[in-house]
Amino acid sequence: MALLEIKNLKKVYTARFSNQQTEALSTVNFSVEKGEFVSIMGESGSGKTTLLNIISTLDEATGGEVYLDGKPLSNIKDKEISAFRRNTLGFVFQDFNLLDNFTIKDNILLPLVLSKTPVAEMEERLIPIVRKLGIEAHINKYPYEVSGGQKQRVAVARALITQPKIILADEPTGALDSKASQNLMEILKGINETGQTILMVTHSTRAASFSSRVLFIRDGSVYHEIYRGEQTSDEFMERISQSLTVLSSRGGKDE
Amino acid sequence: MNNRFFTSLAVRNIKSNQQLYVPYLLSSTAIITMFYLMSSLLTNKFVQERSSVLPTLFAMGTIVIGIFSFIFILYINSFLIKRRKKEIGLYGILGLEKKHVAKILFFETLITTFVSIAGALIVGQVFGRLFFMLLNYLLRLPTDINYSTSPMTALITAGLFAGVFAITYLYNVSQFTFANPIKLLKGKKEGEKEPKGSILLFILSLVLLGWGYGISLTIADPLSAISKFFLAVLLVIMGTYLLFITGSIYILKALKKNKRIYYRPGPFISISGMLYRMKQNAVGLANICILASMVIIAVSTTVTIFVGTEETLENRFPKENNMTLNGTDLSQEELNTQFVGLQGKFHEEAQKIELKVTDMESYRYLTVFGNLEGNRLVFEEGFPAANVPLYIQVLLLEDFNEMAGKQIELSNGEALYYHSKGALNQQNIVIGDQEFKLKEADYDFGGEAAIVTTMVLIVPELSQIEMISEIYQQELPQANPASIDAFIGWNTDGTNAQKKALGKQMKQLSSASESLSFESREAFREEWYSMNGGFLFLGIFLGLLFTIGTVLITYFKQVSEGFDDREKFQIMQKVGLDKDMIHESTRSQIVWMFLLPIVTATIHVIFAYPIVRKMLTVFGVTSEITWLLSFTGVVIAFGAIYWMIYRITSRVYYSIVK
Ligand SMILES: Nc1ncnc2c1ncn2[C@@H]1O[C@H](COP(=O)(O)OP(=O)(O)OP(=O)(O)O)[C@@H](O)[C@H]1O
Ligand SMILES: [Mg+2]
Numbered sequence: 001m002a003l004l005e006i007k008n009l010k011k012v013y014t015a016r017f018s019n020q021q022t023e024a025l026s027t028v029n030f031s032v033e034k035g036e037f038v039s040i041m042g043e044s045g046s047g048k049t050t051l052l053n054i055i056s057t058l059d060e061a062t063g064g065e066v067y068l069d070g071k072p073l074s075n076i077k078d079k080e081i082s083a084f085r086r087n088t089l090g091f092v093f094q095d096f097n098l099l100d101n102f103t104i105k106d107n108i109l110l111p112l113v114l115s116k117t118p119v120a121e122m123e124e125r126l127i128p129i130v131r132k133l134g135i136e137a138h139i140n141k142y143p144y145e146v147s148g149g150q151k152q153r154v155a156v157a158r159a160l161i162t163q164p165k166i167i168l169a170d171e172p173t174g175a176l177d178s179k180a181s182q183n184l185m186e187i188l189k190g191i192n193e194t195g196q197t198i199l200m201v202t203h204s205t206r207a208a209s210f211s212s213r214v215l216f217i218r219d220g221s222v223y224h225e226i227y228r229g230e231q232t233s234d235e236f237m238e239r240i241s242q243s244l245t246v247l248s249s250r251g252g253k254d255e
Numbered sequence: 256m257n258n259r260f261f262t263s264l265a266v267r268n269i270k271s272n273q274q275l276y277v278p279y280l281l282s283s284t285a286i287i288t289m290f291y292l293m294s295s296l297l298t299n300k301f302v303q304e305r306s307s308v309l310p311t312l313f314a315m316g317t318i319v320i321g322i323f324s325f326i327f328i329l330y331i332n333s334f335l336i337k338r339r340k341k342e343i344g345l346y347g348i349l350g351l352e353k354k355h356v357a358k359i360l361f362f363e364t365l366i367t368t369f370v371s372i373a374g375a376l377i378v379g380q381v382f383g384r385l386f387f388m389l390l391n392y393l394l395r396l397p398t399d400i401n402y403s404t405s406p407m408t409a410l411i412t413a414g415l416f417a418g419v420f421a422i423t424y425l426y427n428v429s430q431f432t433f434a435n436p437i438k439l440l441k442g443k444k445e446g447e448k449e450p451k452g453s454i455l456l457f458i459l460s461l462v463l464l465g466w467g468y469g470i471s472l473t474i475a476d477p478l479s480a481i482s483k484f485f486l487a488v489l490l491v492i493m494g495t496y497l498l499f500i501t502g503s504i505y506i507l508k509a510l511k512k513n514k515r516i517y518y519r520p521g522p523f524i525s526i527s528g529m530l531y532r533m534k535q536n537a538v539g540l541a542n543i544c545i546l547a548s549m550v551i552i553a554v555s556t557t558v559t560i561f562v563g564t565e566e567t568l569e570n571r572f573p574k575e576n577n578m579t580l581n582g583t584d585l586s587q588e589e590l591n592t593q594f595v596g597l598q599g600k601f602h603e604e605a606q607k608i609e610l611k612v613t614d615m616e617s618y619r620y621l622t623v624f625g626n627l628e629g630n631r632l633v634f635e636e637g638f639p640a641a642n643v644p645l646y647i648q649v650l651l652l653e654d655f656n657e658m659a660g661k662q663i664e665l666s667n668g669e670a671l672y673y674h675s676k677g678a679l680n681q682q683n684i685v686i687g688d689q690e691f692k693l694k695e696a697d698y699d700f701g702g703e704a705a706i707v708t709t710m711v712l713i714v715p716e717l718s719q720i721e722m723i724s725e726i727y728q729q730e731l732p733q734a735n736p737a738s739i740d741a742f743i744g745w746n747t748d749g750t751n752a753q754k755k756a757l758g759k760q761m762k763q764l765s766s767a768s769e770s771l772s773f774e775s776r777e778a779f780r781e782e783w784y785s786m787n788g789g790f791l792f793l794g795i796f797l798g799l800l801f802t803i804g805t806v807l808i809t810y811f812k813q814v815s816e817g818f819d820d821r822e823k824f825q826i827m828q829k830v831g832l833d834k835d836m837i838h839e840s841t842r843s844q845i846v847w848m849f850l851l852p853i854v855t856a857t858i859h860v861i862f863a864y865p866i867v868r869k870m871l872t873v874f875g876v877t878s879e880i881t882w883l884l885s886f887t888g889v890v891i892a893f894g895a896i897y898w899m900i901y902r903i904t905s906r907v908y909y910s911i912v913k
Contacts, residue, residue: 060827088830097826100444101531106523111830113523119514125454144444160829 001070004055004166010063011050011220022189024050026220028064032166032199034201037192038199039208041244042217048201049170051217055199056089056168057081068165086111090159092169096151098143098158105139107131108157114164129157133187149180156187160196167191169200173207185210205244209237216247223247261355272339274818279335280371282811286324287375291412292383293320293797295404301789308873309480315485316797322492322547325419327808330538331422334815336430341433344899357428368420372413374859380404390795396788397781421874425492446531449508453501460497469489471866476707480869487866491859492545499541502534503851517834520836521843524827528820528840529847539812540852543805547856547893548863550801555860555889556795556867559882560874565786567875572776574616574744575754576761579768582619583738587721593770594619594741604764605747609756615745618654621720623647623673623727623737627710630681646707649723652715659698664715667696668881671696671713684712687726689719751777790874801894806900813904824912837913841905849901853894860886 009028014021024047032038040048053059055066057073066073068088077082091097100106105126106113110123130136133153138146143154151171159167172188173181181204189210192198202210208214210233216224226237226243269276272590294317297304302309344358387402448455467490474480507530511517519525560567580597582590589912598617599628605612624644625634635644652665663671670691683692700711714720720739727737747757758775764774824837868882876882 011602082828082831082833082836085829091830097829099527099826101446101527101823106527108525109518110827113518114827114831114836119518122518142446160826195414226851240448 002067003034003036003069004032004199005068005070006030006051006069007053007062008064009054009056009061009066011047011059012062023220025054027062028217028221030222030225031214032197034193034197036202036213037189037197037198037211038215040199040217041203041205041208041214041240043248044203046060046217048158048217052170052199052201056091057085065147075170081187083115086115086166087162090162090164090167092152092155092159092167092172094171094174094176096143096155098147098151098154103140104135104146104154107143107154108139108161110158111162120166125161125163127247129160132190133157147180149176149183152176152180152184153187156184156191160191166197166199169198172204173202173204178206181207205237205240208240209233214240214243216243218247257280261358262362264359267364267365268342268359272342274641275335275338275815275830276367278811278814279331280367280374280380280750280808282331283328283367284372284378285804285807286713287371287412287416288379289800290317290320290324290415291375291379291404291408292800294408294412295319295402296380296529296796297382297792298405299400299403299480301400302793303724303802305786305789306874308870311477311481314487318485319488319492319549321415323391323542324416326496326538327542328419328423328425330415330535331420331811331815332672334535334811336427338815338819340430344434347431347435348776353432356431360427360431361424362610364420366422368417372416372422374413386796386799390792394792395797396787396792397785399467400789400792408763445616445644449504449533450500453504457501460494460501461527462631463490464498465495467494468862469579471713471862474866477869477873480866481873484866487863491548491863493861495544495855496538496541499537499544500534504530507533507575520832521839524836524840525844525847528816528823529844532816533820539808540848542808543812543897544852544855544859546805546808547852547897548859549887549894550805551856551860551886552799552867553794553801554798554893555882555886556871557705557792558796558885558889559789559871560876561791562885563871563876563878563881564783566878567814567883568776568780570784570875570877572744572774572779574614575746576744576758577774577776578742578743578765579759579772580743581738582740583736583773584770587717587739590619590739590741591717595744597743601743601745601761604760605745605757607751608756608760608874610747610749610753613746613748615743616658617741618658619717619720619739619741620649621739622724622736623649627679627681627684630683631685634727636731636734646709647712648709649712649714649720651717651720652713655696655698656714659696661698665694665713667692667715669715673698673700673711673713675700675709676677685791688721689722689726689730726750772832788873802896805897808902809897809900810903810907814911815910817908820908821912835911837909844905847900848905849898853897857890860890 006028007098010023011025012021012023019212035242042048042127050059054061055073057076061074069230078162098104099110102110107246108126108130109122112125127136127137128221130139133156135146135150135153135157138154143151146154152175155169156172158167169188173184176184185207188198192212198211200207202208209228212224212228224243226239226249247250257758293313297310297313297317302313304652313323341361343356346359347353368896382764383402387400391399467487470487470490472484474483507526510522510526511530516522561717578597578601580590580593587844594617598615601615602612623634625632625647626637626644627633629781632647652663652671655671656662665671670693672684672693673696677693679693681693683690691712696711700709714723717739724737724739727734747754755775757778758773759776761773761775763780765771824832864882864886871877871882
């Protein structure tokens with residue numbers, strides 16, 4: 001059974017002051033196995049963020065269903081949704097979403113504090129993660145005192161610390177330069193190799209080349225996917241770019 | 256680029272920052288209104304005419320409110336400017352010169368200054384009148400107290416606050432002139448830093464508070480209480496600000512260090528939030544604390560004066576009817592015959608209108624001033640004197656026995672005494688060439704109630720009183736001669752109307768004679784109630800004013816912090832913060848936001864008790880019980896009101912951040 005299964009997902013936005021409707025997702029179907037590292041690519045406005053927000057329960061679908069471990073997300077009660085988000089999902093956002101009133105350490109511990117984890121356990125979990133992400137020296141600083149790349153690694157640490165079933169990342173390299181992006185992707189890849197499932201939205205072919213599978217989304221549905229298989233990073237990147245150019249020039253949905 | 260351009264830019268900025276400017280303008284208008292109303296009371300007829308003490312007190316009050324509003328406007332301005340740093344930093348990056356930015360800020364300040372001052376003057380006029388009307392209606396005092404103000408007051412208010420806003424403008428400009436744009440863009444993000452030398456400041460705050468409290472605790476007499484009260488108030492206000500700034504940061508840091516307390520959802524969010532803006536948080540709390548103290552003092556003292564009116568009347572007029580026979584122009588025999596004759600006459604007069612004398616007190620007495628030096632009594636002239644001397648009454652044993660219901664006998668060289676400060680060490684007292692062996696009189700003359708220290712001497716013979724009077728004359732030939740006078744006070748049965756009628760009759764009787772003067776408690780009662788009702792009126796008015804101030808400050812604090820925190824809560828919700836926890840984090844601020852200011856205010860007021868009590872004796876209130884009851888009542892009532900304010904405003908906060 002797949003860890004994450006998405007069936008006929010549909011999302012229609014209705015504008016606030018008119019009846020104009022935008023179909024952000026028409027029918028999305030795909031699944032993610034445990035331990036996979038899946039990238040989602042697509043043009044701006046194709047519905048990637050919408051998809052990710054529905055999976056992360058930040059937004060509700062108009063139709064269809066998301067199953068995690070075989071359980072439909074729409075069955076989760078309102079009261080449990082925050083705890084679900086805290087304990088089962090990890091988030092990495094494009095604009096980091098760190099809090100300036102907390103130190104780096106407290107930012108990372110935030111989800112654990114919200115889950116009322118004992119202090120000793122929190123600290124036990126913290127040390128190996130910050131060491132692995134190379135931010136050990138900064139844990140007592142504040143977010144506005146570290147670089148963008150470091151901030152994003154903090155965000156990754158915050159996502160990891162709850163030992164989530166899946167990490168959801170929306171353009172994690174979007175605000176980083178190429179060197180910091182490279183570094184972050186290597187870290188994500190390393191994490192994936194320890195068995196962590198990751199679902200990432202990205203515009204960057206280089207970033208996508210670190211994953212094991214790439215899904216292409218257009219006009220609200222998945223229309224193509226490629227597996228990395230035994231290819232090297234560079235070969236895989238080459239294929240991703242080819243797919244993008246071919247697919248975008250062809251236009252339409254005739255897969 | 257002309258002024259028109261900058262004005263329209265300024266207007267647009269204010270409009271687009273509505274969320275910040277609406278609470279800002281509301282709060283600054285309210286605080287200026289408060290000052291305006293307070294200073295209008297200075298020229299109020301009641302304040303001017305009731306007591307010479309009142310104009311001084313209100314002048315002090317106006318100065319205190321002035322200082323307070325200055326700090327308050329700086330405080331709300333700092334909120335505003337901090338949140339606008341990014342926007343203004345952007346101007347710099349977009350290529351606007353610093354002098355242009357300063358010009359935009361200038362027009363913004365000009366507009367806010369005009370709006371809040373004009374608003375305050377209008378609101379003040381309307382609010383003042385309405386509240387005076389309402390209070391007159393509610394209290395139904397015999398005479399209404401009218402609201403009045405003068406163009407001068409309005410002018411002073413406008414001028415003062417134009418100055419205050421000018422200072423905020425200079426502060427804001429300096430913030431931008433000395434900072435680079437990148438720093439400004441980050442401006443909102445950086446947390447506040449702990450003030451330098453906070454240990455020293457902490458000690459200073461304790462010194463200031465200790466000094467202020469010390470003044471109150473060591474105050475000797477009511478007359479100096481009034482002038483020193485002002486100094487004490489200023490010291491305590493400064494001390495409070497420093498204490499909250501340094502103390503709260505220290506406590507918050509200690510809480511943060513304690514992992515068991517800190518790493519729980521509620522405290523985690525609230526402690527980090529308060530540390531992030533530690534100074535603003537502290538100043539906000541200090542503001543609330545100071546206003547709370549002012550409410551409690553204003554209301555509890557005036558309630559005490561009002562509730563204590565009956566007691567004050569009794570202190571001032573021991574009996575319903577009080578006749579004094581002035582002995583200056585009378586010989587000893589004349590005094591004695593009149594003294595006895597009058598007593599009989601008063602019984603008859605009462606009988607004429609079918610009343611019965613139920614209780615009569617009469618004595619002959621001599622009043623002199625002096626000081627005890629060892630066991631020698633050195634005479635001094637009475638008021639005005641630099642050091643208020645001892646107030647001495649000399650009574651006749653015969654009268655005292657009658658009054659106290661005793662049968663004490665004294666031999667010739669003996670005297671009984673009473674001293675308001677308790678038993679004396681001396682065994683005897685020397686007055687001129689006379690010496691008396693002293694025995695304490697076991698009787699309460701109520702001297703503790705008096706404004707000055709009092710001593711009573713009781714001697715067996717009228718001739719001895721005469722002698723003391725002569726010695727006084729010899730020692731102070733230039734002073735007014737001290738005469739032996741007589742007092743006759745009595746109560747009767749009957750209704751209030753009958754008593755009043757008797758009072759009128761007696762008044763007539765006394766006006767027939769040069770040496771008689773008469774006062775009826777009943778005749779004064781109404782006058783006193785209307786006077787003290789006036790105090791109550793002012794007290795309630797000020798209490799309301801300060802309470803509204805508290806409402807606005809708390810509201811401003813919650814709203815502006817709510818907007819500050821909104822983004823944070825949104826991020827936290829993304830990573831799994833649920834609504835219950837937002838509640839929990841606002842709840843864990845209760846102790847802090849609610850209890851801290853109220854408890855500190857209560858401590859302030861407890862320490863203010865001695866000095867306030869001394870001041871109240873000027874108005875004739877002496878009962879501790881009345882004071883304690885009204886004080887406790889006011890603290891509890893204000894606590895309840897502030898609790899409601901707190902609950903409502905934290906709901907506002909919650910609805911902003913959720
Ligand atoms: N809250 C909303 N209300 C209405 N329409 C929305 C809303 N959010 C997104 N949309 C629309 O839905 C479509 C998909 O948006 P989405 O944000 O998912 O795109 P995206 O693939 O993430 O784009 P990008 O790569 O630029 O981030 C767009 O046409 C967008 O305008
Ligand atoms: Mg997007």
